[in-house]
Amino acid sequence: MRALEELTEVSENLENKYVSDWRNQGKKVVGYVCSYLPEEILYAADILPYRITGKGVKDTSQADSYLTRVNCTFSRCCLELGFSGGFDFLDGAVFINGCDHIRRAYDNWKAHQSALPFMYLLPVPHLINPEGRQWYLEEVVKFKEAIEAYFEVEVIDEKLSEAAAVYNETRRLFKKLYDLRAKDEPPLSGTEVVSILSAAAAMPKKEFNQILSELIEETEASSSKATGKVRLLVAGSLMDDPEFLRNVEDLGAVVVADALCFGAKNFWDLTDESGDVLEALVDRYYNHVPCPRMAGEYSRRFDFVKEQAERAHVDGVILEHIKFCDTHGADNALLKKDFEAAGIPAIELERQYGPLADAGRLRTRAQAFLERIRR
Amino acid sequence: MIVAGCDVGSLTAEAVVMDNGNILGSEIIRVRPKPEQSARDVMEKLLEKLDLVYDDINYCVSTGYGRETISFADSNLSEISCHGRGAHWLDPSVRTVIDVGGQDCKAIKVDGDGLLEDFVMNDKCAAGTGRSLELMSEALGVDVSQLGPLSLDSSEVITITNQCSIFAEMEIMHYLCEDRNIADIAAGINDAMARRVKLLVGKVGIKDRIGITGGVSKNIGVVKNLEQMLGKEFVEFQEDPQIIGALGAAVFAAERVKDLPQRQASR
Numbered sequence: 001m002r003a004l005e006e007l008t009e010v011s012e013n014l015e016n017k018y019v020s021d022w023r024n025q026g027k028k029v030v031g032y033v034c035s036y037l038p039e040e041i042l043y044a045a046d047i048l049p050y051r052i053t054g055k056g057v058k059d060t061s062q063a064d065s066y067l068t069r070v071n072c073t074f075s076r077c078c079l080e081l082g083f084s085g086g087f088d089f090l091d092g093a094v095f096i097n098g099c100d101h102i103r104r105a106y107d108n109w110k111a112h113q114s115a116l117p118f119m120y121l122l123p124v125p126h127l128i129n130p131e132g133r134q135w136y137l138e139e140v141v142k143f144k145e146a147i148e149a150y151f152e153v154e155v156i157d158e159k160l161s162e163a164a165a166v167y168n169e170t171r172r173l174f175k176k177l178y179d180l181r182a183k184d185e186p187p188l189s190g191t192e193v194v195s196i197l198s199a200a201a202a203m204p205k206k207e208f209n210q211i212l213s214e215l216i217e218e219t220e221a222s223s224s225k226a227t228g229k230v231r232l233l234v235a236g237s238l239m240d241d242p243e244f245l246r247n248v249e250d251l252g253a254v255v256v257a258d259a260l261c262f263g264a265k266n267f268w269d270l271t272d273e274s275g276d277v278l279e280a281l282v283d284r285y286y287n288h289v290p291c292p293r294m295a296g297e298y299s300r301r302f303d304f305v306k307e308q309a310e311r312a313h314v315d316g317v318i319l320e321h322i323k324f325c326d327t328h329g330a331d332n333a334l335l336k337k338d339f340e341a342a343g344i345p346a347i348e349l350e351r352q353y354g355p356l357a358d359a360g361r362l363r364t365r366a367q368a369f370l371e372r373i374r375r
Numbered sequence: 376m377i378v379a380g381c382d383v384g385s386l387t388a389e390a391v392v393m394d395n396g397n398i399l400g401s402e403i404i405r406v407r408p409k410p411e412q413s414a415r416d417v418m419e420k421l422l423e424k425l426d427l428v429y430d431d432i433n434y435c436v437s438t439g440y441g442r443e444t445i446s447f448a449d450s451n452l453s454e455i456s457c458h459g460r461g462a463h464w465l466d467p468s469v470r471t472v473i474d475v476g477g478q479d480c481k482a483i484k485v486d487g488d489g490l491l492e493d494f495v496m497n498d499k500c501a502a503g504t505g506r507s508l509e510l511m512s513e514a515l516g517v518d519v520s521q522l523g524p525l526s527l528d529s530s531e532v533i534t535i536t537n538q539c540s541i542f543a544e545m546e547i548m549h550y551l552c553e554d555r556n557i558a559d560i561a562a563g564i565n566d567a568m569a570r571r572v573k574l575l576v577g578k579v580g581i582k583d584r585i586g587i588t589g590g591v592s593k594n595i596g597v598v599k600n601l602e603q604m605l606g607k608e609f610v611e612f613q614e615d616p617q618i619i620g621a622l623g624a625a626v627f628a629a630e631r632v633k634d635l636p637q638r639q640a641s642r
Contacts, residue, residue: 323498340493350498360440361479365496368455375490 003215004192007208010199011242014056014081015089018203022048023089028151031087031116033078034096035261035291036124038281040163040271041144043205045153050090051201051262053240054078057086057354066108072324073353074238075105082109082116092118092150094143099293099327118150126295128287137282144278160277166205171267173212174200178264180219181256182312185227187219190234190255194242197262201240230370233309235259235335236320237328237351244351247359248318248366257312259305265289268304292331301331302338309344316373317346318366322353345373378632379432380624381414381448382457383441386477386505387590388413389621390421392432393629400425401618410441418447434632436624440478452627454620455483456491461623462586463489466610470582473572473601474620475591477505480572482579489626495579500539503571505590507540508597511564514547515557519594522561526596529562543567565596572597573604586610588619 010016019029030042031052039049054077063079081087082105093116095106103121110119122143125132144155177196180187188196196215200208230253234245240262245255258264271277271284289304290297309317317339319332332348339346347369352358377399382389388406392399402421406413414437422428429447437448438457445451454474462472463485472483480503481496497503505519512519533550537543543564550560568591587609591597593616602608614622 345493348495361496364440364453364455368453368491368494368496371453371456372491372493375486 003211003218004188004196006211007199007215008192008195010203011195011240014053014086016199016202018207019048019050019089022204028091029089030118030147031090031093032095033102034098034124035266035288036096036098036285037094037122038140038285040160040167040281041140041147041155043163043166044155044159045147045151047091047147047151047153048204051240052078052081052087052093053198053202054081054354055198055241057081060354063105063108066112067104070324071104072101072237072322074322074325075101077354078102079105079109083112083114085114087116090116092116092120094120094122096122096124098124098291099325101324120146124286126293128290128294128297133282133286136286137279140278140282140285157277160281161273164271164273164277164281166209168270168273169209170200170205170212171270173209173216174264174267176216177212177219178257178312180216186231186254186256187222189249190232190245190258191242191249193255193258193263194239194245197260197266198240198242201262229254230316230373231256231312231314232316232318233257233259233305233312233314234318234320235305235308236318236332237322237325238262238353239320241353244320244362247362251363251367251370253366253370255318257308257314259289259301259308261291264308265291265304292327298331298334302335305335306339306342306344309339314344316369317344318349318369319346320349320351323350345369376433376629376632377427377431378625378628379418379435380457380461380621380626380628381418381435381437381445382439382454382618382620382624383410383413383417383437383445384439384454384476384478384620387617388417388439388441389618390414390417391618391621391625392421392425392427393622393625396629398614398622398625401615401621403615403617410439410444411446413441414445414447434628434635436628436631438620438624449628450631452624455481455494455496457620457623457627458588459483459485459491459494459623460489460626461619461621462588462612464622464626465612465614465619466584466586468584469586469610471576471579471585473576473585473587473592474589475503475505475568475572475587475597476589480504480575480589480591482576484579484582489623493579495575497571497575502538502540502543503568503575507543508564508568508591508594510540510544511535511547512561514544515551515560515564517557517561522564523593523595523597525558526562526565528558529556531556531559532566533559533563535563535567538571562596565594566600568594568597569600569604572601576605581605581607583607584610586612586616588612588616590617592616
């Protein structure tokens with residue numbers, strides 16, 4: 001499994017070798033948060049989009065001085081990395097008003113001496129309707145112009161179309177990978193898939209696509225299959241760190257599907273490659289499987305999670321949220337009720353992101369959930 | 376066939392030994408710093424009382440926070456399954472079990488066989504746990520075991536509004552400075568506790584009948600308040616409700632030992 005090892009290594013290093021290679025060619029790298037940023041715009045400008053993470057943070061004392069007790073540990077860890085120079089290899093950062101926690105991480109980073117030379121906040125409407133779509137289009141155009149002005153580049157349609165094609169290829173490959181996971185004998189653990197997803201967000205997509213294709217070939221040929229385990233889907237707050245799932249899978253489960261914003265929610269919808277490319281990108285990002293930060297879209301989200309659960313014929317659903325993540329926390333309560341009503345056991349798990357990991361308590365709940373399924 | 380269950384929690388450890396469907400005995404101790412030591416101490420104390428040795432135990436299931444580290448156990452199960460099973464074994468009409476332990480609080484639903492159907496467990500917060508009762512009774516200057524009886528003498532329940540245990544403790548200090556009646560404050564503590572537990576029970580929903588287990592079930596004030604809030608009467612267990620996790624583990628052990636014929640023969 002050479003390709004898997006390669007991607008795991010990429011996911012374990014903030015400034016991985018693809019980022020270094022990119023920079024050594026004199027090219028720029030821009031960090032971003034959230035799945036509502038049309039990355040293709042950066043890619044078309046020959047800038048590497050790099051999804052900001054809080055992985056590997058051991059202590060958040062600097063961020064703690066700026067944030068309140070009720071800010072989530074993900075935004076806390078991201079801010080700590082920003083403050084302590086962990087993202088010094090980035091030429092800029094683009095944030096989204098995805099939720100108040102990450103927005104506050106942006107405010108505090110921007111005001112701090114460690115702020116990157118280019119800091120940008122892309123506002124995304126909370127309602128999905130024609131007016132909101134127009135507003136989002138205007139904001140995306142403004143963002144494109146800001147990139148062009150600051151980095152002295154021109155984002156032409158031809159380049160955008162190329163980027164859209166490359167990104168669609170990534171999404172198609174991921175669907176293929178998820179088809180393999182959905183099989184009776186899943187060839188990959190959920191822990192491994194989190195590493196793959198995390199690598200995808202931290203390296204150029206063209207190179208990633210090549211390795212992912214190899215990985216799919218290797219996986220199809222491989223004989224190591226997880227059997228006799230409880231099949232689970234995981235949905236909820238952002239997850240780019242494999243430790244949480246490792247803890248669950250160690251107890252005799254295998255995660256075979258997800259509805260995460262680093263996972264299926266992020267690649268399920270394709271960009272229409274036939275018409276005006278910028279309009280198509282705006283449509284794709286504005287209408288993709290909605291995050292709970294979007295108002296009034298619960299039924300679409302539930303339908304999506306249920307579709308994923310059914311196609312992978314799971315035995316149970318884990319609905320996790322990072323402590324203080326109000327958007328996912330409240331959504332999970334509804335999802336739990338609706339999954340139980342649909343006859344699929346579900347559990348809500350509150351967790352911490354990063355160094356404050358609360359392994360023992362999670363283990364007890366996860367073990368009891370598996371005991372419930374196996375009874 | 377002698378089997379055992381051992382429950383190592385955050386504050387206390389319990390052991391139960393059963394023989395062919397009868398409880399031979401049980402023991403409770405305060406935990407030591409290491410779960411393995413707690414497990415050995417409580418089990419040895421019980422074995423000595425029953426005039427048995429480790430080798431007499433055909434199968435042992437461990438449970439509780441320290442369940443994975445206990446070397447003499449043959450397998451482990453979550454305390455959630457064990458509390459449900461233990462309560463149902465004592466009273467087969469039980470379908471909902473409220474367990475308020477030292478550091479956590481859970482509401483457990485079981486099926487007609489006493490097996491786990493659904494559950495909720497409090498999130499990482501001490502409010503609504505035995506530990507917070509201890510903190511509040513310390514602030515009040517009474518032993519935690521007195522909190523229940525004391526609250527029965529109250530004439531006016533003082534409302535403790537803070538959910539956080541630390542802030543609730545400060546609130547109690549404030550009432551003490553105001554020279555308020557201690558029984559009224561104790562009633563307020565029990566009322567606050569019951570409200571926290573009710574919140575959790577509401578999440579999983581209630582199926583009759585209900586049993587309450589864990590250390591806090593020994594507090595008559597909390598139990599009465601909770602019964603009133605839920606509009607239900609709890610079943611009365613014939614055993615100390617604090618040992619029910621260990622009892623459930625022993626019931627599981629009795630079942631699991633049947634799957635190990637070769638092991639039985641060797642004993």
